Amino acid sequence: MARQIRFGAWCFDPDTHLLAMGEERRVLEPRVSRLLEFLLAHPGETLSHDQLVDAVWDGRVVSDEAVRRAVSTLRHALAPDGSDHCIRTVHKRGYVALFEASQPQVAMPRAHRGASFLQRYAPPLWQRVAWALSLVFLASALTLTLLAYRRASESPSPPQAMAMAPTLAVLPFLNLSAEADTDFLADGVSEELRDTLARYHGLLVTAHASAFRLQGSQTDVRELGRQLGVRYLLQGSVRKIDERVRIDARLTDAVSGRQIWSGNYERSLAQLLDLQQEIATEVARALELVPVSAQTGNAGARTPNVEAHLEFLRARERLATWAVDDAEQAIAHLQRAIALDPGYAAAYAQLADAIMIRALSTGGVEPVRATVEPLLDKALALDPGLGEAYVTRSWLIEDRVQEERELRKGLELSPNYARGYEMLAARLMELPERQAEALRLIDRALALDPLTPRNHHIKAIFLAKLGDLDGAEELERRALGIDPRFRSAQLWLGTLSALRGEFAQAVEHGERALAIDPRATFLREGLVNFYLGLGDAAAAHAIDSPATPNGRLALLLFDADWQGAADWIDRAEGSATRPELAKHLVSYARLRHGLATGNPAQFATALAAELGFDGTLPRLTAAPEFRAYTDLAQLLHASGDEAAAKRVQQLLEAELDELEAVAPGQKRALDAVRALLLAQAGRDRDAIAALERAYAAAPLPLWWIHLKHPAFERLRGQPRFQGLVARVDAHLEAQREKLAQMRRRGLVPERADQNQR
CATH class of the missing domain: 1.10.10.10 (Winged helix-like DNA-binding domain superfamily/Winged helix DNA-binding domain)
Incomplete structure (x- = not known):
C-alpha cells in the first residue's frame, strides 16, 4: 500500500x-x-x-x-x-x-475518473519561428512576465479531490525466439500493448521513448519505477515458434515489488493483434479500470504486417533527436512501412510528423505544406480516431480557434500522448497570463514521458523566461544526460551562457550543437549570434555559409552594410518560401537604411506596414518587440513627424511600465529598452543610468546593435557612456582570450571566413 x-x-x-x-x-x-x-x-x-x-x-x-x-x-x-x-x-x-x-x-486510490484534463485549457496560436529559439530569445533577455503566476496565487482555485490515476510503464518485452532477426516482434508487442493501454482515460501510461531507453535493463523493479515515475510496470517475453507465438506477461507494483497479475498465452501469428488486445484488457481489469466504448480505436491505426510495424518502430526511435539526418532516416523507414501496408494509418501520420520535424530545422513549414496535408488526410480517413494526426495537423493551421480545436481534439482522442501536451505547452508560452497553464502542461508531458529530452528542454525554456537561469541550465543538462545527441539542449546551454555574458562558453556549446546536426538552419543562426557576441565576424561568416535567413541579415548589420541588409530583406520577402525574419533585425535595418539614404519618411512608412502599426500597439511581451517600435519612433522623429514619434514613445512607455511591474526578473532587458526611449526623449542622464543598469552584470548579447544605436548619438562623447563602452570592450577581450584558449585545447574548432582568405 x-x-x-x-x-x-x-x-x-x-x-x-x-x-x-x-x-x-x-x-x-x-x-x-x-x-x-x-x-x-x-x-x-x-x-x-x-x-x-x-x-x-x-x-x-x-x-x-x-x-x-x-x-x-x-x-x-x-x-x-x-x-x-x-x-x-x-x-x-x-x-x-x-x-x-x-x-x-x-x-x-487506485484510479481517477474525473473530467477530461483538456476541458480546462485553450491554447493560442504557436508562433512558428525557429529563430525565436535562438536570436529572438537571445536578444529578448527573457522578458516574458510573471503576471499569470501572481494572479494564480492571489485567486486560488478550490481544492479538488486528490485521487491519483494509476501510472504504468510497458517495458520492452524480451525476445526468447530461437529464430534470427525477430527482435521486431517483441518490440512490436510492447508497443501495441502500450498504445492500447494508453487509450484508457483512467490510466497514465509512460511514453514509448522513456520505456525503451531502459531496454535490457537488469535494474530492480523498484528502481525502474522510480526512474520512470510510475506505480506499475508491465514486463514480459515473446517466443516465436514457426507460425505460433507465445507471450508471457506480468504486472508488478513498483513500490512494493509485488507481482499483482501474470498471464501466459499462445496463439497463431494471425491472432497476434487479438491476443495483444486480450492482454491489455486483463491488465486494465487488474488495475480496476472502467472499460470505455471504442477504447481501442480504429484498427486502421495498427497493421497486421509485422515488417511494416518494425519500420514504424525504427522511425519513431529516430525522431527522438529531432536531428535532420535522423528525420530523413525516419522518413525512409515510414515510406517502406506504407509500401508494405498502404492501409497503415499511424505510418501516414508519423511520416507527416517526420517531414515537419525536418522542415522546422531547415526551410520552414510552408514548402512542405502541400506534402504533409494529404498524408494527414489519408491517416484520418483510415482512422478518424487517431489523435496524433490531429496534433501534427495543428502545425499547419493559421487560425487560432481552429488550431486550438485541433490540438484539443487530438489530446482528447489520445489522452496519454506526451508530445501533444508538450506542443500545447509550447504554444501557451508566448502569453504571460497563460504560462501557469503551460507549466502544468509540460509537467503533464514529463509525468507521461520523463525520459524524452525535449520535455525537459521545453520546461527549461519556461524557467529561463522566468529568470531562473540556473534551473533552466540544470534541466538542459538533464536532457543531455538522457540523450547526448539532443542538439537543442546544447544550443540553449549556449544561449544561457550568452545571457550571462559568457560568450566563449556560448560558442563552445553552439559548436557542439552544430557538430551533432550540421544541416539545421537554426543552429547555424544561433552560432552566428554567439560569434557576433564576441565580435568575431570572420568566424560568423564561416558558419553562415551557405547563408541562413537571419544569420546573413545579422552579419550585414554587424558589417554596417545597410544597403545589403535592405536588399536581403526585400529578397526574402519576395521569395516563394518567405522565410521568417526577426522583426527587430528588420526594423534596425530599415532605420539604418532610412537614415543613410536621407529618406526616413519612406522607410518609416514601410516599417509601420511591416509591423502592422495602425496607431495602436499590439500586446508586447518581449524586448525585441519593443526595440522594433523604438526604431519606428526613431524614423518618425528623423522624418520630422514629431507628433507621431511622441505617440509611439508614449505607447511604448505605458507598455513598458506595465511589463516592468510584473517582471522584476527581466530588469536588464527592460532597462536597455528604457534607455532607448529616454535617449529619444532627450533625457540623456537618465538614459545613461538605464544603460549602466542594463550592462552592470555583463554585456547584453546584442550589444553590437544596442550600443551603436542612433538614439545614443548625443551620448557617445560623454565620459559615462565612454566608460561603459570601455568596460564592454574589456569584457569582450577577456572572452576572446578565453575562446583562444579553448581553441588551443581543441575544445572549439578554428573558424575563418573562406571568402576573406
Whole structure:
C-alpha cells in the first residue's frame, strides 16, 4: 500500500515522487522528492544546510548551490513563479517550510475518473519561428512576465479531490525466439500493448521513448519505477515458434515489488493483434479500470504486417533527436512501412510528423505544406480516431480557434500522448497570463514521458523566461544526460551562457550543437549570434555559409552594410518560401537604411506596414518587440513627424511600465529598452543610468546593435557612456582570450571566413 501525504490542495506520493493537485501531475526528481518529504515532516522549523544535507544527500559533501537549486526546483513545482510562500529562506540560517501535512500517510486510490484534463485549457496560436529559439530569445533577455503566476496565487482555485490515476510503464518485452532477426516482434508487442493501454482515460501510461531507453535493463523493479515515475510496470517475453507465438506477461507494483497479475498465452501469428488486445484488457481489469466504448480505436491505426510495424518502430526511435539526418532516416523507414501496408494509418501520420520535424530545422513549414496535408488526410480517413494526426495537423493551421480545436481534439482522442501536451505547452508560452497553464502542461508531458529530452528542454525554456537561469541550465543538462545527441539542449546551454555574458562558453556549446546536426538552419543562426557576441565576424561568416535567413541579415548589420541588409530583406520577402525574419533585425535595418539614404519618411512608412502599426500597439511581451517600435519612433522623429514619434514613445512607455511591474526578473532587458526611449526623449542622464543598469552584470548579447544605436548619438562623447563602452570592450577581450584558449585545447574548432582568405 503506497503512502500518500496531503498538504493544502496538494497530494504527494514519496515512493513514486508524484506530486498532484487535481488533474495536475508533476514527477519530482528523487532528490527533490526527498527534500519535500523532509520538509513536510518538519513544518515551521528552521532547517539548516547541514540538516538538509544529512537528510536528503545522506551526509555527503555538497555545495550551498546544490541545496539552493533543489529548493528552487521544489518551489517551482509548488508555485509556477518559484515564489517563497511555501518555503521561506532565512538569511544565513536555512529554510522554513510554511505548509503542514494534513494527512501524513493514507492509502493511494487506485484510479481517477474525473473530467477530461483538456476541458480546462485553450491554447493560442504557436508562433512558428525557429529563430525565436535562438536570436529572438537571445536578444529578448527573457522578458516574458510573471503576471499569470501572481494572479494564480492571489485567486486560488478550490481544492479538488486528490485521487491519483494509476501510472504504468510497458517495458520492452524480451525476445526468447530461437529464430534470427525477430527482435521486431517483441518490440512490436510492447508497443501495441502500450498504445492500447494508453487509450484508457483512467490510466497514465509512460511514453514509448522513456520505456525503451531502459531496454535490457537488469535494474530492480523498484528502481525502474522510480526512474520512470510510475506505480506499475508491465514486463514480459515473446517466443516465436514457426507460425505460433507465445507471450508471457506480468504486472508488478513498483513500490512494493509485488507481482499483482501474470498471464501466459499462445496463439497463431494471425491472432497476434487479438491476443495483444486480450492482454491489455486483463491488465486494465487488474488495475480496476472502467472499460470505455471504442477504447481501442480504429484498427486502421495498427497493421497486421509485422515488417511494416518494425519500420514504424525504427522511425519513431529516430525522431527522438529531432536531428535532420535522423528525420530523413525516419522518413525512409515510414515510406517502406506504407509500401508494405498502404492501409497503415499511424505510418501516414508519423511520416507527416517526420517531414515537419525536418522542415522546422531547415526551410520552414510552408514548402512542405502541400506534402504533409494529404498524408494527414489519408491517416484520418483510415482512422478518424487517431489523435496524433490531429496534433501534427495543428502545425499547419493559421487560425487560432481552429488550431486550438485541433490540438484539443487530438489530446482528447489520445489522452496519454506526451508530445501533444508538450506542443500545447509550447504554444501557451508566448502569453504571460497563460504560462501557469503551460507549466502544468509540460509537467503533464514529463509525468507521461520523463525520459524524452525535449520535455525537459521545453520546461527549461519556461524557467529561463522566468529568470531562473540556473534551473533552466540544470534541466538542459538533464536532457543531455538522457540523450547526448539532443542538439537543442546544447544550443540553449549556449544561449544561457550568452545571457550571462559568457560568450566563449556560448560558442563552445553552439559548436557542439552544430557538430551533432550540421544541416539545421537554426543552429547555424544561433552560432552566428554567439560569434557576433564576441565580435568575431570572420568566424560568423564561416558558419553562415551557405547563408541562413537571419544569420546573413545579422552579419550585414554587424558589417554596417545597410544597403545589403535592405536588399536581403526585400529578397526574402519576395521569395516563394518567405522565410521568417526577426522583426527587430528588420526594423534596425530599415532605420539604418532610412537614415543613410536621407529618406526616413519612406522607410518609416514601410516599417509601420511591416509591423502592422495602425496607431495602436499590439500586446508586447518581449524586448525585441519593443526595440522594433523604438526604431519606428526613431524614423518618425528623423522624418520630422514629431507628433507621431511622441505617440509611439508614449505607447511604448505605458507598455513598458506595465511589463516592468510584473517582471522584476527581466530588469536588464527592460532597462536597455528604457534607455532607448529616454535617449529619444532627450533625457540623456537618465538614459545613461538605464544603460549602466542594463550592462552592470555583463554585456547584453546584442550589444553590437544596442550600443551603436542612433538614439545614443548625443551620448557617445560623454565620459559615462565612454566608460561603459570601455568596460564592454574589456569584457569582450577577456572572452576572446578565453575562446583562444579553448581553441588551443581543441575544445572549439578554428573558424575563418573562406571568402576573406
